[in-house]
Amino acid sequence: MKINYNIPALKVVNILNKANEAQSSSMERLSSGLQISSSKDDPAGMAISLKMRAQLDSLAQASRNSSDAISLIQTAESSLSSAHEITKRIREVAVQSANETYTDADREKIQIEVDELIKELDRLSNETDFNQHKILSGDKELADSGFQITQTGKYNGLQAQYSISLDMPTSGDKFTIDGQPFEFYDSSVSTTLTDPAAIGLDLQGDWKKDLSYASLPNFHIDPTGADLVLTAKNPGSSANTNPINVTNNSIATKQITQGIDSKEYATYEIVLPSINSGTSDPEPHKFQAGSGFTIDGVVFEFYDPEDYDNGEYDGAGVGVPTTKEDGSYLLDFDLALIVRAQEYPNFNLDAVNMGTSYDPMVLTAKNSGIAGDYLAGYDGGFVDLKLSVQTGSEANQLTQIDIASSKPDTLGLTSKTPIYGFTDYLILNDDPLTAANEDRYGISLLTMEDSQFALGAVDRAIAEISSRRAYLGATQNRLEYTVKNISNNSVNLDGARSRIQDTDMAKEMVLFTKDGILSQAANAMLAQANQRPQQVFQLLQS
Structure with missing residues (x-):
């Protein structure tokens, strides 16, 4: 028996220390809930967990x-909805102005409303913003480049029109x-119609207004005059068959205008900017970077390759290097x-090859x-606004959103020059604060011919707005799926991180x-x- 070293006690102390540490x-x-609370x-x-944590935070920000x-798209779509209503109203009054029962003085009153509606369109495009981004005015406006356009052929079809005289209608007509x-029926007597398929016109109410609300496949009804006026929705002789059938002699009808067919195609002659023929100029000239022109919605922008990385144009239009x-x-x-x-x-686009131009x-x-x-x-143009949205947690995981300008110029409702189909007076004026060239002539409804042109112009504007709203709606749906996908990825990634870092409470409690x-x-040991x-001490005593 040895007393200098209590080997069994030392062994027990070692075991006790290990148990206490564990x-x-x-x-x-158990108190932190973490399997890995420090790098040791x-x-x-720990390295994998921290990387996953950073990725989770990044995914949350991407969401x-x-x-x-x-939200930005919803803001733009809301303003475009208002623009849609405005253009529909312009088309409605264009159809009204195309009616030959109106005088030039009447059309001047209609033109006042059209001018104000175009001004409101311009205001919407200029003032719709999201976090200081003007989202409906384009990325930038191009300077004039010398581009010229002249209409050389136009559509001249005419709608058929009919009048209906209903001076003294009686119940049952x-x-x-x-x-x-x-x-017709008299609601003070009875509301029963003899023809269940008929639309009832109450003699006690505003039956002319009720009549105008009827949705007809081929005609519009104008109830504002002494006689009702029917105007074919589309020009052409196919509407020259009287669409009105009466069962008594108290209702008189007649055709006001003949529908005229037209197969004529609208044509325009364009003159491109010309400053450098390369043949007779003793000193060659350079096109101005930042200027451009627009043809049928396609924007051409002159750019200096030295201003872009690798000389490659990255704008939203068609780049033309100077x-x-x-x-x-x-x-x-x-x-x-x-x-x-x-x-x-x-x-x-047709052109005649003249050798050098x-x-x-x-x-x-x-x-x-x-x-x-x-x-x-x-001349000039508006380059689409390009926005990049970081929709992923890594570099270059971007979603591109292109929002086209909705200014009246891009919709074809204003012109920089008083050409055919537009007013001979300015409806938008230069901005003295920005010195921008804002002088614009508006679409005209002052003559029947102008009204026919306006119908085509407004139809195109409505189609443009519809196309842009469809694009924004599709992009919004895409981003909503992006948010759902990020949420799913975050759940799966958080589960993987939890399996690495979090404590299994049941297992840890057993330990x-x-x-x-x-x-x-x-x-105890x-x-x-x-x-x-102590046993040695007892031995010494004995």
Whole structure:
């Protein structure tokens, strides 16, 4: 028996220290809920967990970015909805102005409303913003470049019109317009109609107004005059068959105008900017960067390659370099080739090869009638607003949103020059604060011919707005799916991170209980080990 070293006690102390350390670690895990609370617990696991945590935070921000983009789109779509209502109203009064029962003085009153509606369209495009982004006025306005356009052929079809005289209608009178039966009744006596398919016209109410609300397939009804006036929705002789059928002699009808067919295609002659023919100029000239022109919605922008990375144009329009790869200036002939190479949605471009240039260039509508009868181009232009939304947690995980300008110029409702179909007076004036060229002539309804042109122009404007709203709606749906996908990814990633870093509470509690029992047993055994030297003392006493 030796007393210098109590080896059993030392062994028990070692075991007790290990049990206490394990119990302390278990208590830390149980109180924090973390399997890895510091790098010493699991260096590799800690590194992976921190990387996942950073990615989760980034995904949360990407989700907020996508939600912000949805809000931006909703703001733009709301203003475009108002623009839609405005253009529909302009079309309504254009149909009204095309009616020959109105005088020029009447059309002047109609024109006042149209001018104000166009001003409101311009205000909407200028003042709709989201966090200081003017989202409906385009990225930038291009300066004039010298582009010219002249309409050389126009659509001249005419709608058929009929009048209905209903001075003294009585209950039971019946007539049919465009296949729809109508029947008068007196609500003070009875509301029963003899024809269940007929639309009832109450003699005690505003029956003319009720009549105008009827939706007919081929005609509009104007109830404002002494006689009702029916106007065919589409020009042409196909509407020259009287659409009115009466069953008594108290209702008189007559045709006011004949519908006239027209297969004529709208045509425009364009003159491209010309400053560098390259043949007779002793000193070549350079096109002005930042200027441009627009043909059938396609924006051409002159740019200096030195202003862009690698000399490549990254704008939303068609880039026209002011200098070529060999360092020489762009020629008029080169510009003509670029213009001819583009596809235009509603027009065909024809040109006669003159050797060094193309002159003239003629735009011909692909469809006859009012479908191509609108201002097909103008000098200057508005480049689409391009917004990049960070919708991912890594670099270059971007979603591009392109929002086209909705200014009256881009919708074809204003012109910089008083050409055919537009007013001979300005409806928008220069802005003295910005010195911008804001002088604009508006679409005209002052004559029947102008009204026919306006119908084509407004139809095109409505189609443009509809297209932009459809694009914004589709993009919003896409971003909503992006938010859902980010949410799913975050849940899965958080689950993976939890499996690495979080404590399994049930398992840890088992270990904590085991270590507690071992600690108590070690304490008991330490007491026993400390009693062994006392046996030596007893031996010495004996």
